[in-house]
Each structure stands twice: as structure tokens, then as C-alpha cells.
Amino acid sequence: MIDGEGLTVARGGVTVFEDVSLSVDEGEFVALVGPNGAGKTTLLQVINGVLTPESGTVEVDGRPVTDCSARERGRLVATVPQDTHVGFDFSVADIVAMGRTPYHTRFGRTDREADQRSVRRALDRTDTARFADRPVDEVSGGERQRVLLARALAQDTPALVLDEPTASLDVNHQVETLSLVSDLAASGKAAVAAIHDLDLAARFCDRIVLLADGRVLAEGAPDEVLDATSLGAAFDADAAVTTHPTTGTPSVTALGEPRDRDLTVHVVGTGRTAGRVLTRLHDAGATVTVGPLPEGDFAAETARARNLETVTAPPFGTLDSAVRDRVCTLRDEADVLVAADPPAADGIATLLDARLPVVAVDGTSGADAEASGRTPAVRPQQTTRVVSPGDVLGAVVTVAPERELPADD
Amino acid sequence: MHTGVRTVWWSVGLSVLLVGVVLASATIGPVAIDAVTVAKAALNAVAIPVGVSVTVESAGAFGASVPVPVPDVSYYYPLSLSVPTTAETIVRQVRLPRIVLAAVVGFSLSAAGAVMQGFFRNPMADPSIIGVSSGAAVGAVATIAFPLAIPFGLQTAAFVGALAAAFGVYAIASEGGRTPVATLLLAGVAVQTLLGAAVSYMLLQAGQSLREAVYWLMGQLSGSSWAEVEVTLPLALLAFAVLYAYTRDLNVLLLGEADAHTLGIEVERTKRILLAVASVITAAAVSVAGVIGFVGLIVPHVMRLLVGPDHRILLPTSALAGGAFLVAADTVARAGPAEVPVGIVTAALGAPFFLYLLRNREVHAL
Known part of the structure; x- marks a missing residue:
């Protein structure tokens, strides 16, 4: 569904990553993990077309994202941004309705019914319909995250990109958000998310891609990717990987940098x-x-x-x-x-x-x-x-x- | 209520307010004219453009003669109600041109202000934020202070100066097809400062014409004629139509450029169009009326408090309210024993009101 091939991105003359490939199948939820500065966000921005790579191609559903109009792109890839602050008192419903922007032409007629149907479905799916009429800046951080997820759903795209969807959420909302994304993927979307929390990534994602030093260091099922050696290499730190006693998925504890010990x-x-x-x-x-x-x-x-x-x-x-x-x-x-x-x-x-x-x-x-x-x-x-x-x-x-x-x- | 329905109701209401303010304003002046007479005279003045012919005139510049096409519009006046001739002349030839021009200028500045505040996502943005007014001031003051050096009309010089400044700021802030909004803002501030220095220097050298230059800088509408309305009104309506076609995009741009991009907006192209159109109507308004402050800043703020941030309703209501506000302010400006520049009135009314809003913390993000 999402096919990124041989992607190279440089910013300000510095190569962020080189020859990176990433593919996400229909129904799959892939986590992008790696240290800060590894280029996770950059890679996501290449996939959603905000950045044009120096070389390489991104195709979604067989159509090249790198050279199609913004409107077409908005119908292929929807993005849930990292920063969920909106800063204007648009209502929740207004924000979700903006997800329909790629389906509007400036002067032609818009299919208002299809818009309303999609918005309604997105609100229901994310359990945001309850507060649809409230100003978006008055709802809690967790709710706002769901609102932006609803906006992405209203775009009716085959691919979903999420940049740190859980970064500003409490534990409960992190789990809620990720299980919702996981359900959405299971219902036929291709989802890829940059996730900091490795335990959560292991728990909710079908596959993990470990990005470090400008390349894909490891890729595969969570328990294949999350081992002490590859994490140590990626994050420059000792890490311990154990099996989480409750969820049964790999759990990672960072132990800090290796030290000189004299005791x-x-x-x-x-x-x-x-x-x-x-x-x-x-x-x-x-x-x-x-x-x-x-x-x-x-x-x-x-x-x-x-x-x-x-x-x-x-x-x-x-x-x-x-x-x-x-x-x-x-x-x-x-x-x-x-x-x-x-x-x-x-x-x-x-x-x-x-x-x-x-x-x-x-x-x-x-x-x-x-x-x-x-x-x-x-x-x-x-x-x-x-x-x-x-x-x-x-x-x-x-x-x-x-x-x-x-x-x- | 649905946005479209709300927009219609607000627009109708504000249009009625605008017409009311225009008519009320036309009754006020050295000669008192009653409202009915004013209304009749105003109806008589309603003109429908029926044809355009273009005549070529030659304009002299630097000793050369250049043929300039001049459009000549013919009008059909559908009504002719009986009104005393003196009253009709005063209303139609003296008061209405100025009042209608005030409405057009207020309309233009407020529409541009609403767009700029949304575009820059900055509450302090006004129509001149990218140097339009400063550029116009350089052109106008140069014409006033050194009439021989610049052989064009003051308004042409101001218009050209305004667009040159705006384009200069845009070019400075753009790199590789992208124009970061923050850079644009800072470049605008720097260029305004530079042009401000140029204006100050010219004022020092202005001698006899200093007073005229200062009057222009404070914004004034005295001596306006239908000719100015004929140029600015169609431009303002056309520009408004373009801006209105982009209100949805402007809403999405409020979410941030990266978000707008993923929602299918051609961000850079949209920014260019919005900036160009808003600058052109601002330039037109400033070149006929001088630097009138605070209209483009205050009116969109007030309307945002009343109707919310959605530009589909904010833009038309701001424009109409801005027209009404400037007509009212200009009436105050000319009603006293000695006329004061309207810019002084708008600032004197607008600034305290703005401070009131700030103290009440009703203006948060925008």
C-alpha cells in the first residue's frame, strides 16, 4: 500500500538518511522507532509528501506521492500531526470537516452529503461525536488527539501517517489512541507511526522499523527488532529487553550510557x-x-x-x-x-x-x-x-x- | 446554524448597517440636508455601467510621450427622483464620493487585514505588514516633496511604491520557492523601518509641502471624487471575490502549513495568491486615502469575536463592518469645526477599544 523506495533526504546540505526503503501493507500498523534526530519525522514527511526526497519514490496505492497534486495527495495519505494545538476556537466538528478539504474544488459543487457522511463516521469511530460542538481548544489533550485522528479519517485515505501520536498523552490515552489506530489498520488502512515508547510500539504494531544513523538498522516483528544489541547500537545506550509480564510483548528498559566501573x-x-x-x-x-x-x-x-x-x-x-x-x-x-x-x-x-x-x-x-x-x-x-x-x-x-x-x- | 446561512444573515445585516451609515453620514455637513432628500439623491446617483470605451491619451514622462489607454465607462442612471438641485449637487458631487470612497477603503483594508491575520497567524498582523503602506508613503511623499522629480500623479506613485515594497519583501523572504511566514514578517518589519527612514528624510527636505505630506501620512479622504471610486471599487470587489474563493484554504492554513499541506492545499501557491491580492487592494486603498491605521487591525478582531474564526463568514463581515466603521470615522473627522485626518480618528477610537479587548483577555490567539 505504502511503498517508499531508495529514499534519500538532505536538509541544509546534511544527509538525514540515505537509500531508506519502507513499505507498509494494507491492514498493517508499522512503528518507526529510533533515537532523536534519526529522521523519523522527516521520513514521515516524505511519505505524506510535505518533503520531496533528493532521490527515491513513494507510492501509495500504486500512485506516486512525490509528483501528484496536493489535492490528490490529500486523498491518498492522511496525517495526524505531532503538535495538536490548534489555537483558534474552531469547533471540533469544524476541524474534522477540514479533513474533507481534498475533495473540494474551488468553484465546482461539493458533494455535501458525502462530506457529512464521512465526518459523521469519523466522529463516531473516534468517539468524538459527544463533544463535536465544543471549541477544539477546550477539550483535553487526549480528546484533541482523537479529533485530529478523526480529521485524518474524514480524509478517507488508504494510508495513515502519525507523527508521535502519543507524545503528549497520559498512559491511558496512549493505549486508547494506539489501539484505535491498530483497529483502523486492521480494517484495511496502511498505518505508519513514529513512536518513542518502544514498549507501546511492541504492543500495538505489527512490525517495527528501527531507524538510526541514516538507515534502517533493523526491521521485522517487535520481538525480532527489539533486542539489546540492536537497540544498544541504535540508541548508544545499554538497554535491557525483557518480556512484559502482563502483555507478553517485549519491554525495553534503557539503562543509560555504558560506564567505566571501578566497583x-x-x-x-x-x-x-x-x-x-x-x-x-x-x-x-x-x-x-x-x-x-x-x-x-x-x-x-x-x-x-x-x-x-x-x-x-x-x-x-x-x-x-x-x-x-x-x-x-x-x-x-x-x-x-x-x-x-x-x-x-x-x-x-x-x-x-x-x-x-x-x-x-x-x-x-x-x-x-x-x-x-x-x-x-x-x-x-x-x-x-x-x-x-x-x-x-x-x-x-x-x-x-x-x-x-x-x-x- | 449552518455557516452559509449565518454568513448570509450577518452580511445582510451589516450591509443594511453600511447603507444606513452612508446615508446618515450624507446628512451631516456644513449644510444640513434631511434624510429623505439624501436618500433620493443617493438613489439618483445609483449608476449601472453599460459600456466601456478605451481612448488612448499620451502621457508625458521625462520628455517622452507615451500612449496610455484610458478606459472610459458610460453609465445608465435608472432613477431620477425630484430633489432640490443644490442639495442634489452637494450630496452627489461633494459628500457621496467621499463617503463611498471611505466605505471602499474601509472594506478593502478590513478584508486585507482579516486575510493577513489569518495568513500570518498573528494577531498584530495588519494589511500593511509586508510594507505596503511604507512603500506607498515613499511614493506619495516623494511626489509631494519633489513634484518635479516624479512626473506621475501622487496616487500612481503611491500605488507603485506600495506594490514595489510588497514585492521586495516577498522576494527577500523567499528562497527556493518557499516563503516562510516568519521570515516574511521580519523582512516586512525591516523594510518598513528602512522606508520609514526614507520618508522621514524626505519630510525634512519637504519645506513648504511638509504639511501636505504629513496630512497624507495621517490618512485623509478630503477632496475625493467619483474618479477614485471608479478605480478602487471594481478592484476591491474583484479582489474580494478572489479572496472569498480562498477562505476555505485560509481556514486550513490556520492549522499550520504542514497540516494544510497534508490536507491537500497547495500551500506556497495559495500563500502567493493571498499575499498578492491582499497587497493589491491595500495598495489601492492606501494610495487614494493615505495611511489609515487600525481599521485593518481592529475590525477583523472585533468580527472574529462576534462570528468566530471561520473565514467564510469572517471575511465578508469584516469587509462590510470595516466599510461602515470608516464611513463613521470619516464623518467624525469632517464634522468638526476644523477637519482632522481620518487616520487620527480611527487610531483614537481604535486603540483604546483594542486595549479594552486586551484587558478583557478576549483576544487570545487571534
Whole structure:
């Protein structure tokens, strides 16, 4: 439906992107993601014909957008702009009716009935009919976004372009807007949207196109495109990709730029407690190693997502000597050892019996954990006990020998 | 109510107001003439153009003789009601030309002002924002101050100066087929300042004709004749028709140029046409009446408060209200013991009213 081929755009002598191709099929909702300045908006403006590319062609429904009249273009591609502020007290219905502009000729007769039908349908579809008579600047930001979506629908185009449709909306309206667009696409339109929120993009879009450094870095289904490596390359930042527990779609957490770390912490632990400890320490910029822990454990997932050095072992039974040696090496390289719900394997107690300071985190209640013997109190005199993973950073910094965590630079 | 129906009702109402103001104005003057006589004389003055013949006259410029085609319009006067001759002469030959010209000028300036405010999406935009008035002032003041240097009529010089300034600003602000509105606005301000300097310098050198030049700069309609109406009225109606054909596009342009583009408007072409037509009628109005401030700024604002931002209704109502307003203001200007330039009256009435609107925060975006 939308076919952009070999698009190159330069602005002010600087190439924004080169030889980029993008196609969106009928019934498909494609998200355009990428860092600021990657050219997402520019690419959308090429698709809707606001900008003419240096080279390349855009066709919608088999007709070239790049060289047809503005009126024809207005019947092919409708755009929902990023800035939804209107600034004049046109009524909502007036604004939606402006979507019919491409069907009006200056002196000829206009098909008023078709206009009214389209406007009515657009108002109903976007649930804006309720406030059709109110001034557009008196409705809320979320409602105004829907009004502009209604205006785009009134254009009756096969293609729909949205520039950051959720940028100024609260969580609820973001979800509402995107599911509406997703429905519209499913009913036969080709929709493409620039979206900042990667989680939302993964959740609502059929396909994701990752634009960075002036080219398409990755393209495909959300779980193919959203992985730590390609996101790291695109955004110049460490990112963790996990599966969202509720929606089951990929979820991305940006971790900031990779840092130089001069504090090393080894974590022995499992489950959510250890996972949160890892997150906390890694976010603060420490080098974190972890193990032993069972494959598939929550903490193991966290460690994998963040590319932490991890030693895995079967969930039960005795640790074999290779695993043990590996863990001991990591432990001895560390400045602080953290025990956070350690696995119930034989020999764990020995691993925790180290010369370095120990911080024990009891995710449940500290007293219960001690009673159940899950966190063995080896060398109690050099063990600091904290109750919540949130406190682990402070404890580690306190006990770390003559080193400090790097400042947040 | 449907926009079309509202437009008709408002236009009819304001047209009645305009006619009423015109007739009331014609009763006022050194010689008191009653309303019935004025109405009869005015009806007698209703003319239907029936034919145009073109005669070629030669105009001398710089020692050369250039043939200039001059259109000569013949009229048919359908009515001849019995009116005292003196009264009829005063109304038809003295008062009505001036009143009708005031209406045409107010109509033109307000229509152009409504278009410019929408076009620039700026509440301070007025018809002269791209230097039309300043250009006209340079032409007019040059003619007044140095009558020998410029062998054309004052009005021609003002008209040419106005269009030259507007075109100059447009050319400066355009690059690669695009004319960003912000650049246009700034270029307009800069050019107005420059031309203002030129006018100031010429005023210093004007000597005996200083008073005449200052009068022109303040805007005045005294000494108007039907000849000026014959040129400006058809131009104003024609330009209005073109602008009216673009009111839908102007509405969409209010949403921003990128939006207008995606809604199927040929943005740059539309901008060029609107700018050219609005500048031409402003130039025509300014060249016959001088720089009359505030009409093109205030009237569209007031009408926007009354009828809303939709140009399909805003443009005709602004134009009609502007005509009525300027007729009324000019009546005040000439009714006193000593006539004052109408520009002083419009500014003196308009500015406080504008401040009142501002203080009441009724003028937000436009």
C-alpha cells in the first residue's frame, strides 16, 4: 500500500538518511522507532509528501506521492500531526470537516452529503461525536488527539501517517489512541507511526522499523527488532529487553550510557530479590557478576538482559567443581559479596565464607530468612544485613574497601 | 446554524448597517440636508455601467510621450427622483464620493487585514505588514516633496511604491520557492523601518509641502471624487471575490502549513495568491486615502469575536463592518469645526477599544 523506495533526504546540505526503503501493507500498523534526530519525522514527511526526497519514490496505492497534486495527495495519505494545538476556537466538528478539504474544488459543487457522511463516521469511530460542538481548544489533550485522528479519517485515505501520536498523552490515552489506530489498520488502512515508547510500539504494531544513523538498522516483528544489541547500537545506550509480564510483548528498559566501573560486586542469589539487587547495582554503575544460579531464574533473566557475567548451575544438588571454581574466581575479584536469597544448593555456605565484606539481603522478612537458614550467617561480624533490595546500594558502598562508587556522570 | 446561512444573515445585516451609515453620514455637513432628500439623491446617483470605451491619451514622462489607454465607462442612471438641485449637487458631487470612497477603503483594508491575520497567524498582523503602506508613503511623499522629480500623479506613485515594497519583501523572504511566514514578517518589519527612514528624510527636505505630506501620512479622504471610486471599487470587489474563493484554504492554513499541506492545499501557491491580492487592494486603498491605521487591525478582531474564526463568514463581515466603521470615522473627522485626518480618528477610537479587548483577555490567539 505504502511503498517508499531508495529514499534519500538532505536538509541544509546534511544527509538525514540515505537509500531508506519502507513499505507498509494494507491492514498493517508499522512503528518507526529510533533515537532523536534519526529522521523519523522527516521520513514521515516524505511519505505524506510535505518533503520531496533528493532521490527515491513513494507510492501509495500504486500512485506516486512525490509528483501528484496536493489535492490528490490529500486523498491518498492522511496525517495526524505531532503538535495538536490548534489555537483558534474552531469547533471540533469544524476541524474534522477540514479533513474533507481534498475533495473540494474551488468553484465546482461539493458533494455535501458525502462530506457529512464521512465526518459523521469519523466522529463516531473516534468517539468524538459527544463533544463535536465544543471549541477544539477546550477539550483535553487526549480528546484533541482523537479529533485530529478523526480529521485524518474524514480524509478517507488508504494510508495513515502519525507523527508521535502519543507524545503528549497520559498512559491511558496512549493505549486508547494506539489501539484505535491498530483497529483502523486492521480494517484495511496502511498505518505508519513514529513512536518513542518502544514498549507501546511492541504492543500495538505489527512490525517495527528501527531507524538510526541514516538507515534502517533493523526491521521485522517487535520481538525480532527489539533486542539489546540492536537497540544498544541504535540508541548508544545499554538497554535491557525483557518480556512484559502482563502483555507478553517485549519491554525495553534503557539503562543509560555504558560506564567505566571501578566497583565490582559479586551476587549470590536467586529470584526477584537477587534480580532487583542486580538491577540496582548495575544501574548505579558497578560491575556486577552473579552465580551460581539456575537457568531460567528471574535473576538469571535480568543478568542476561544486561549482559552480566553469570554462572549458571542446575537448580538442586551439589555444585560441580568447575562451577565452584568459576564462582570463586568471580567472588575473589569482587570488592563486595552480596547474598540475596542464595540457591538451595550444597556448598553455598562455603562460597559465602570469603574474606571480603558480605551484604546479605533478605527479600522476605530478615528474621524469617535467618530462621529458615536460607542466608547462612557465616562470619557474622563482617556481614551487613539489609531487608530490602532497595537498600543494597547504600550497604555495599558502606562496606566496600577504600573504593567509592563512581559519581553519576 | 449552518455557516452559509449565518454568513448570509450577518452580511445582510451589516450591509443594511453600511447603507444606513452612508446615508446618515450624507446628512451631516456644513449644510444640513434631511434624510429623505439624501436618500433620493443617493438613489439618483445609483449608476449601472453599460459600456466601456478605451481612448488612448499620451502621457508625458521625462520628455517622452507615451500612449496610455484610458478606459472610459458610460453609465445608465435608472432613477431620477425630484430633489432640490443644490442639495442634489452637494450630496452627489461633494459628500457621496467621499463617503463611498471611505466605505471602499474601509472594506478593502478590513478584508486585507482579516486575510493577513489569518495568513500570518498573528494577531498584530495588519494589511500593511509586508510594507505596503511604507512603500506607498515613499511614493506619495516623494511626489509631494519633489513634484518635479516624479512626473506621475501622487496616487500612481503611491500605488507603485506600495506594490514595489510588497514585492521586495516577498522576494527577500523567499528562497527556493518557499516563503516562510516568519521570515516574511521580519523582512516586512525591516523594510518598513528602512522606508520609514526614507520618508522621514524626505519630510525634512519637504519645506513648504511638509504639511501636505504629513496630512497624507495621517490618512485623509478630503477632496475625493467619483474618479477614485471608479478605480478602487471594481478592484476591491474583484479582489474580494478572489479572496472569498480562498477562505476555505485560509481556514486550513490556520492549522499550520504542514497540516494544510497534508490536507491537500497547495500551500506556497495559495500563500502567493493571498499575499498578492491582499497587497493589491491595500495598495489601492492606501494610495487614494493615505495611511489609515487600525481599521485593518481592529475590525477583523472585533468580527472574529462576534462570528468566530471561520473565514467564510469572517471575511465578508469584516469587509462590510470595516466599510461602515470608516464611513463613521470619516464623518467624525469632517464634522468638526476644523477637519482632522481620518487616520487620527480611527487610531483614537481604535486603540483604546483594542486595549479594552486586551484587558478583557478576549483576544487570545487571534
